Every structure is written in C-alpha cells, then in structure tokens.
Amino acid sequence: MAGCNNADKPEEPPDKWNDLQVSAWLRSIGVNENYIEEIYKAEVDGKILLCLNQDHLMSSISMKSGPAFFIIQKRNELLSPQQKRKEKNKQNEGTKTSTKSKDSSEQKSFGDQAVVKDIQSAPGQFSLISKDDCKPRPFDQDVIYFSYVKHRVLPPASGAFNLIQPCHEHKLFAADALLDSTRLQVKFAREVLKFAIGCMNFRTNGTIHFGVIGSKEDVDYVHGDTDYKHGEIIGIPVQNKDIFLGALKYIDRSVSSDKEHVCKCVRSPRFVEVMDQEKNDKTYVVEVDIIPSIHIVEGKVYSVKLPNFKESTNKVKFAKELILQRVGSKTKPVRVKNFGNFFPMVKVRDSQRKEAEKNQFFCAPGLCQNLGRKLTM
Incomplete structure (x- = not known):
C-alpha cells in the first residue's frame, strides 16, 4: 500500500483521519493486513469509519463476523474517551444539557461532525448524521466497494x-x-x-x-x-x-x-x-x-x-x-x-x-x- 509507513495510531480526532490514517489505526489494533488493504481500497476515511457497522463490513468488504465485530467494538472504544472528555469540559464550563423527552436523542459535538448518542442504546454506540458533501459514484463505472x-x-x-x-x-x-x-x-x-x-x-x-x-x-x-x-x-x-x-x-x-x-x-x-x-x-x-x-x-x-x-x-x-x-x-x-x-x-x-x-x-x-x-x- 503506497505511503503506508505510518504504523503509529494517529493522534488527530478520528473524524479528521484520512484513509491512510484509518489504515494505521487498524494496523495498531492488530487487524489482518488483507482486510486493511480492502478497507483502504474502499477509501474509508475517518468520517466514514464513524458510520461503519458490522453488517456493512461483512457484506461490502467480505469480512468474517469476528474481525468485523472486533473493528466496530474498537471503533466504539475509540469514541468513548473522546465523548467523556467533552462531557467533562462541559461540566467545568458550567454548561447544562437539557432533553425534551426521555425518548429523544441528545446531540454532542465531535470535531466538525454531528454525533448522536441514543439515550436507550448500549454505551459507546454512536451514529453519524453528517451533512458533508460527497462525490457521486464514478461515472459509468462498476466500483465494487463504493457506497x-x-x-x-x-x-x-x-x-x-x-x-x-x-x-x-x-x-x-x-x-x-x-x-x-x-x-x-x-x-x-x-x-x-x-x-x-x-x-x-x-x-x-x-x-x-x-x-x-x-x-x-x-x-x-x-x-x-x-x-x-x-x-x-x-x-x-x-x-x-x-x-x-x-x-x-x-x-x-x-x-x-x-x-x-x-x-x-x-x-x-x-x-x-x-x-x-x-x-x-x-x-x-x-x-x-x-x-x-x-x-x-x-x-x-x-x-x-x-x-x-x-x-x-x-x-x-x-x-x-x-x-x-x-x-x-x-x-x-x-x-x-x-x-x-x-x-x-x-x-x-x-x-x-x-x-x-x-x-x-x-x-x-x-x-x-x-x-x-x-x-x-
């Protein structure tokens, strides 16, 4: 993989990572190199990493259930400390977060992305509701891993x-x-x-x-x-x-x-x-x-x-x-x-x-x- 000599886990927030930094993080947690190569080919950057789920890794990357589950769990663990630090900063600043109802979801800032944590979901389960621009599928091309x-x-x-x-x-x-x-x-x-x-x-x-x-x-x-x-x-x-x-x-x-x-x-x-x-x-x-x-x-x-x-x-x-x-x-x-x-x-x-x-x-x-x-x- 060209330019993949950065073996250390990236220090930037995950939503800022490019595809090479995602590869470096996957390598740091011990993911099989073949899977890393396929994820790199699919152009998964940090923003997309935040959206991945186990089913998508298994269907689009042809990944086995075990490694797919492992990656998602590690991704969620990666997000949890970030979220806790932001909550602590909010408390120190004296800010208060209010909710309209118990069934509503609360929105928290994560870099320049909107990350939502559902109150009733398991700890560390996040979903991305980004409104970022994206490019269309390459014209008249059958790109296997494009989504x-x-x-x-x-x-x-x-x-x-x-x-x-x-x-x-x-x-x-x-x-x-x-x-x-x-x-x-x-x-x-x-x-x-x-x-x-x-x-x-x-x-x-x-x-x-x-x-x-x-x-x-x-x-x-x-x-x-x-x-x-x-x-x-x-x-x-x-x-x-x-x-x-x-x-x-x-x-x-x-x-x-x-x-x-x-x-x-x-x-x-x-x-x-x-x-x-x-x-x-x-x-x-x-x-x-x-x-x-x-x-x-x-x-x-x-x-x-x-x-x-x-x-x-x-x-x-x-x-x-x-x-x-x-x-x-x-x-x-x-x-x-x-x-x-x-x-x-x-x-x-x-x-x-x-x-x-x-x-x-x-x-x-x-x-x-x-x-x-x-x-x-």
Whole structure:
C-alpha cells in the first residue's frame, strides 16, 4: 500500500483521519493486513469509519463476523474517551444539557461532525448524521466497494457542462419504491426515459439518482424537515433488483423509432448501498447513466411516449409523443413553436459532442493518476 509507513495510531480526532490514517489505526489494533488493504481500497476515511457497522463490513468488504465485530467494538472504544472528555469540559464550563423527552436523542459535538448518542442504546454506540458533501459514484463505472453514507450531500442537480462531464438529476422516489412491481416499473421507466431522451437530444452524458432529495416535495415527504438539503442521500428499499432492471423493457413500447439507439445509450441500473448506523434496514441509491456516443446519435432527434399507470383502468397507458431536451437542471419538452431553433442546434451539438469525445482522454498527468487510484479496485 503506497505511503503506508505510518504504523503509529494517529493522534488527530478520528473524524479528521484520512484513509491512510484509518489504515494505521487498524494496523495498531492488530487487524489482518488483507482486510486493511480492502478497507483502504474502499477509501474509508475517518468520517466514514464513524458510520461503519458490522453488517456493512461483512457484506461490502467480505469480512468474517469476528474481525468485523472486533473493528466496530474498537471503533466504539475509540469514541468513548473522546465523548467523556467533552462531557467533562462541559461540566467545568458550567454548561447544562437539557432533553425534551426521555425518548429523544441528545446531540454532542465531535470535531466538525454531528454525533448522536441514543439515550436507550448500549454505551459507546454512536451514529453519524453528517451533512458533508460527497462525490457521486464514478461515472459509468462498476466500483465494487463504493457506497454512500446517509445524509451526505451529492452535488446539486445540474445542466450540461461540457457534454462529457455528466449532468445530474435527483429523485427521492421513497413512496414509489414501495409500490407493487408493475406500478414501480412504470414510475421508474417514466423517469429514466424522460431523463435519457433529454440527455440524448442535448448530446450530454448524465446520471439520474433515485433515493436522493431533489425537490421541495421530497423534503415535504420526509416530514417537512427544513434541515434536509437538495442532493441529500436518503436511500430507498430495494426488495427485488430485477424489478428495476426489467423496467427498461418499456423502451420497446415507448420509443417508436431508433429504439436500439436508446438501448445502447441507457446503461443498466446500478445499486449503490447506503450506510446508515441508525437503522439496520438496507437501502440503496439506484443510478442510471446515459451516454449518447456520437457514433450512435449523430444526426438524430429522439422522441418518447412516456408510460403512465392509469388507476381508473388498472392498465399502463402511453402519453402523447414528445421531443425532450435538457434545459438547465431540468428535462423539458421542445414546443412546436421552438422547432425552428431546436433542429439547427442539433447539428451544432453533434459537432460539440464529437470534439468533446475526441478530447476526453487528454488530461493532466496528476488528474489521471488520481483517477487511476480511485477507479482501480
């Protein structure tokens, strides 16, 4: 492991540790070197270490139950002295902490993180409710050990930048994820196809994220908590991944012409696990990448009939055919009155996309090395 010559336990607070310092701490408590290597590859820093639970170590790192339990216990022991020192400082300063009810949780400062200790939980059991920013999954990459942390915040929904850097759209999708398979597939297919056609007509890469707050309605759904942020990771339950994967069958019925182009540009859904120490329920952010390669889309304009489940007839119906495009951070239909401006711009964007694809592999050596390190798993 490059740069791992620091064998001593780090002296900084755990939430300040980088991935190398986490490795040094694991080594100081006698964790097997193979496990340390896998945790390092997963880019676990101090903030993520505070969120880890035994189940995640066993499922994502393929760790045996014994070592996983040992790491979590040692992590909790590491936090306990920190917490006690802060309580002692508070008492010396004469500050008092009040609680609204016995069942409520009290929030204590830990570095620049918000660490919550549940009054009824076992001693030393902490959970992180951080609102720190985080990076999205590397675009169009299957990263085995990649995961999100609940309440971390992804970059906001965005429009096209340079056509290669993906634009992003967020959907909470929490209520929809609980629907029966037919309704769930229709809802998921509708959102994916709307976003995909918009990206393809604009010639921009894009990722749509399900399980992430993206609108005021999403905030209202999570009990109207004004502290929730746009882009905040919440996660959704996924009972059967095949339901999401099977939703792409609606391409065949929603797209009249060049449907094979849509199939090539829309990647299969990816399921990124969300770590949440407050609950044991497994949730995911479901993501779909769109890549309108120029050799596929050049000279083409795409339209779609979006599917919708009609409750009155209990059947799937298809809306009027629309041409869609990305407008800022949203996907909107192209109005007939704007066709005169839209169609000439398609040729312009074809040229821009062709140039962007030609240049996408040329980057600064430092950036290439950094990306290589992050994507090599």
